[in-house]
Amino acid sequence: xxxxxxxxxxxxxxxxxxxxxxxxxxxxxxxxxxxxxxxxxxxxxxxxxxxxxxxxxxxxxxxxxxxxxxxxxxxxxxxxxxxxxxxxxxxxxxxxxxxxxxxxxxxxxxxxxxxxxxxxxxxxxxxxxxxxxxxxxxxxxxxxxxxxxxxxxxxxxxxxxxxxxxxxxxxxxxxxxxxxxxxxxxxxxxxxxxxxxxxxxxxxxxxxxxxxxxxxxxxxxxxxxxxxxxxxxxxxxxxxxxxxxxxxxxxxxxxxxxxxxxxxxxxxxxxxxxxxxxxxxxxxxxxxxxxxxxxxxxxxxxxxxxxxxxxxxxxxxxxxxxxxxxxxxxxxxxxxxxxxxxxxxxxxxxxxxxxxxxxxxxxxxxxxxxxxxxxxxx
Numbered sequence: 001x002x003x004x005x006x007x008x009x010x011x012x013x014x015x016x017x018x019x020x021x022x023x024x025x026x027x028x029x030x031x032x033x034x035x036x037x038x039x040x041x042x043x044x045x046x047x048x049x050x051x052x053x054x055x056x057x058x059x060x061x062x063x064x065x066x067x068x069x070x071x072x073x074x075x076x077x078x079x080x081x082x083x084x085x086x087x088x089x090x091x092x093x094x095x096x097x098x099x100x101x102x103x104x105x106x107x108x109x110x111x112x113x114x115x116x117x118x119x120x121x122x123x124x125x126x127x128x129x130x131x132x133x134x135x136x137x138x139x140x141x142x143x144x145x146x147x148x149x150x151x152x153x154x155x156x157x158x159x160x161x162x163x164x165x166x167x168x169x170x171x172x173x174x175x176x177x178x179x180x181x182x183x184x185x186x187x188x189x190x191x192x193x194x195x196x197x198x199x200x201x202x203x204x205x206x207x208x209x210x211x212x213x214x215x216x217x218x219x220x221x222x223x224x225x226x227x228x229x230x231x232x233x234x235x236x237x238x239x240x241x242x243x244x245x246x247x248x249x250x251x252x253x254x255x256x257x258x259x260x261x262x263x264x265x266x267x268x269x270x271x272x273x274x275x276x277x278x279x280x281x282x283x284x285x286x287x288x289x290x291x292x293x294x295x296x297x298x299x300x301x302x303x304x305x306x307x308x309x310x311x312x313x314x315x316x317x318x319x320x321x322x323x324x325x326x327x328x329x330x331x332x333x334x335x336x337x338x339x340x341x342x343x344x345x346x347x348x349x350x351x352x353x354x355x356x357x358x359x360x361x362x363x364x365x366x367x368x369x370x371x372x373x374x375x376x377x378x
Contacts, residue, residue, distance in 0.1 A: 230286025
């Protein structure tokens with residue numbers, strides 16, 4: 001118990017030393033120790049004190065924001081996921097909202113999107129496990145498994161009374177960031193679907209633009225960031241820079257000087273001022289919001305669709321001495337206007353909500369894309 005209290009003192013000192021006076025801080029530590037003793041002595045069942053402490057640490061982190069979390073050594077080892085465009089699982093980006101796991105976005109052309117999972121869905125059960133009370137990382141762990149095996153997700157969806165069940169087969173997910181085609185009847189329009197911001201996205205994106213500019217006599221662009229959960233900040237900056245001649249793209253602000261930075265566009269608009277419509281929805285998050293927000297603030301593009309997710313923060317994975325780690329928010333994004341994206345997102349210039357049960361991105365039933373095409377052809 002003394003060892004546990006010692007760890008708690010160190011942990012609380014780190015998180016709360018700026019919020020409480022020393023006297024009150026140590027009173028809280030004493031109170032925590034008293035609670036632990038009462039649990040050990042009087043609780044109806046024997047408890048695993050190590051697991052209980054993991055939950056306590058995670059509770060402190062999750063009280064900060066939906067994206068900070070603790071990973072035990074076992075979980076930390078399993079969660080070593082790279083950002084190079086390939087990983088195992090369902091193809092779903094999730095976050096926490098009021099202690100519940102929420103779908104930020106299903107990634108296009110993955111098992112999750114093909115099964116019918118939608119941005120904004122709440123995951124209430126994974127297999128037979130209730131999600132309520134579990135950490136974000138624990139939920140991710142439950143969804144992972146050997147390739148070819150299946151997992152059933154029980155979903156609650158806005159405006160749907162009954163829970164929905166989806167059986168999804170796990171696969172190795174290879175994200176090809178960019179897909180494209182020429183659309184339009186009266187005009188040649190370059191349609192580019194950007195699915196994520198991984199380390200190869202800017203090269204794929206620029207190569208696509210160059211081909212369109214050289215071979216297709218494109219008169220305008222529709223850039224589709226719907227259900228794009230984000231990715232690397234550097235990629236968001238590089239891709240946004242394609243379309244701006246100058247000015248700020250984004251800034252980050254944190255407690256450390258090293259986390260407070262401003263990023264500016266270099267001279268040269270790759271498409272020489274041609275008109276752009278950017279499509280977003282509530283599955284557009286993080287890097288997608290930086291891209292859409294910067295083009296909106298500079299009046300370089302019309303933003304069309306639904307308000308974006310509102311994930312305007314940067315997380316860092318910090319290893320711990322016990323072999324575990326924490327995912328900790330270290331800074332926040334700010335648009336050129338100075339507005340924060342966090343919990344607000346980017347509001348489109350033209351609001352067009354997804355309609356119809358048979359809605360599917362880039363299909364004849366895609367009313368948002370159809371509206372964008374109508375704007376160009378009118």
